[in-house]
Amino acid sequence: MASNSQEAVYNSDTSQNAESTVLFDHDNLKKKFNLFLKRLCPKTVNLANPSWACVITYIIGVILEGKEKQKNNEKVDNLSECAMETYDVMKSDKKDVLVVKGNSPKPIIVVPNEECFELLAKIHLDNDHADYETMLKFVSSNYLISEENLSLFMKLCNVCTKSEPFVNHCYYIFVMDLTDFEDKPYRYILTLVEISTHFVHLRPLIFDSSSEIAIELLKIFSDFGPPITLKTTTIKFDFFISVNAKLIQMCPEFNVLIEKTEWTNTENFYKSIKHELYEWMVMTGCSNWATGCRMVQWRMNNISNSENRTPFSLIFGVHANYSLYTNPIWLCVNETTSDVKKFKSKFCILERKSIPEVSNFIVKREATDNKDELMADRQNSTCHICHYPITMTPSYCTTCQSTIHSFCGYRYSGKMSIVLIMCAKCKKKV
Structure with a gap:
C-alpha cells in the first residue's frame, strides 16, 4: 500500500x-x-x-x-x-x-x-x-x-519560462490584403510572427480562403512543427477557427488553439513588413512583391539584436551561413515605376530619415596583383552607397570601380549575357 x-x-x-x-x-x-x-x-x-x-x-x-x-x-x-x-x-x-x-x-x-x-x-x-x-x-x-x-x-510554466521563452510556442497570424496592388495571380500575404523570437513566415496567397490558408499552414508546420497557440484579432477570430478546422481534417496532430489578441500587438509587425517590401521594390526596381516577400522574410529573420542574436539563430541555434548584413540601410532612390509609387501611396509609407545621401566622392579601386593587399582591401572596404562596412566579398561598379554591396547596386546584362553591377550615380548618367 x-x-x-x-x-x-x-x-x-x-x-x-x-x-x-x-x-x-x-x-x-x-x-x-x-x-x-x-x-x-x-x-x-x-x-x-x-x-x-x-x-x-x-x-x-x-x-x-x-x-x-x-x-x-x-x-x-x-x-x-x-x-x-x-x-x-x-x-x-x-x-x-x-x-x-x-x-x-x-x-x-x-x-x-x-x-x-x-x-x-x-x-x-x-x-x-x-x-x-x-x-x-x-x-x-x-x-x-x-x-x-x-x-x-x-x-x-509561465513563471519559470519568463526569462527563457518557449520557442515555437505561440504565433501572431494575420493576412495582408494587396488586392489593389495585385501581383498576378497573388493578392494576399499570409503572415506568421513567432512571439518569443520574432521569426517571420511570409507566404503569398491567391485567395484568402480558409482552405488555401490551411494548406500553407500545413506546409509551415510540417517544416517547423506546429505551435500550441495562434493569436489573431477579434475580427478574424471566427475565420481562423474555420481555418483550424480545415487543418485538422488534413492532419489531426496539427490542432492548435486560436486565441484573440488586440490589433495593437500585431500592428508594428504589419507596418514593418510593408515598409521592408517597399524598400525591396525601390532597391531592385521590381514590383513583384510575391517574390519580394521571400527576400523580406530572409532579411527580417537575420537582423541581430543587442546581444548579436537573430530570429534565425534563436530558432535553429546557429546563425545563417550567408546572412544579410545585420542592419543595412538600403538606398532610397526615386521610384522608377508607377507600381512602386502606387504601393507607397496605398500604405502611406514614410521615408526613413536616417538614409544617407550618396556622396559625390568616388573611391577608385587600384589594380594590384598582390593577394595580401587585395584581401586587406576587401576586409577594410566600405560601401560607397550606404557607407556601411562590407563584411563579405565586395562588389565593384563596372563604370567607376567604386566598392559597393552587391545588393546596393543595379544589375544589368553585358556582353555574352554576363551580369554586371552599376552604382546609383553611374546609372543616373546612363
Whole structure:
C-alpha cells in the first residue's frame, strides 16, 4: 500500500491558495498542456507506457481478469500474463489504481494523462517552482509519468519560462490584403510572427480562403512543427477557427488553439513588413512583391539584436551561413515605376530619415596583383552607397570601380549575357 503522505498528494484537492498561484496561469496552461498531449499521445494499448485513463482502465481490467482466472485455476491468456508481470492493482480512495511492480519500497502509481497536469502543478507549486531535476527526482520515485510530459509542463510554466521563452510556442497570424496592388495571380500575404523570437513566415496567397490558408499552414508546420497557440484579432477570430478546422481534417496532430489578441500587438509587425517590401521594390526596381516577400522574410529573420542574436539563430541555434548584413540601410532612390509609387501611396509609407545621401566622392579601386593587399582591401572596404562596412566579398561598379554591396547596386546584362553591377550615380548618367 502507498504511504499516507503519498496518497495525500495524489488524491488531495489540487487547488492552491491565493499566495502560491498569483503568477501561475493555471487554467490557460492546463488547456495548452492537455491539447499538446492529445496531439502527441495516441489512445492505444501500450503496456510499456500506459498513458490515457481509458488505456489504464483497460489494463486494470485485464489484470483483474487474469487474477480471477489464476484463482479458479484457469489458463491465463498472454496479454494478462504480460500485464501481471509488470503491473499490479491496488485500492486508493475506494478506486482501483494501477501501480508498477519493482524493488521500490513503495508502489509507483501510474498517473493518467488526464490527471497529470494537476499533480505536476501541485508538486511544482508546493516546492516553490522547483527546477526540472528536482521535479524529475521526486516524480520518478513516486509516480510513473513520462519525462516528455514533465518537460512539457516545465516549458509551459509561465513563471519559470519568463526569462527563457518557449520557442515555437505561440504565433501572431494575420493576412495582408494587396488586392489593389495585385501581383498576378497573388493578392494576399499570409503572415506568421513567432512571439518569443520574432521569426517571420511570409507566404503569398491567391485567395484568402480558409482552405488555401490551411494548406500553407500545413506546409509551415510540417517544416517547423506546429505551435500550441495562434493569436489573431477579434475580427478574424471566427475565420481562423474555420481555418483550424480545415487543418485538422488534413492532419489531426496539427490542432492548435486560436486565441484573440488586440490589433495593437500585431500592428508594428504589419507596418514593418510593408515598409521592408517597399524598400525591396525601390532597391531592385521590381514590383513583384510575391517574390519580394521571400527576400523580406530572409532579411527580417537575420537582423541581430543587442546581444548579436537573430530570429534565425534563436530558432535553429546557429546563425545563417550567408546572412544579410545585420542592419543595412538600403538606398532610397526615386521610384522608377508607377507600381512602386502606387504601393507607397496605398500604405502611406514614410521615408526613413536616417538614409544617407550618396556622396559625390568616388573611391577608385587600384589594380594590384598582390593577394595580401587585395584581401586587406576587401576586409577594410566600405560601401560607397550606404557607407556601411562590407563584411563579405565586395562588389565593384563596372563604370567607376567604386566598392559597393552587391545588393546596393543595379544589375544589368553585358556582353555574352554576363551580369554586371552599376552604382546609383553611374546609372543616373546612363
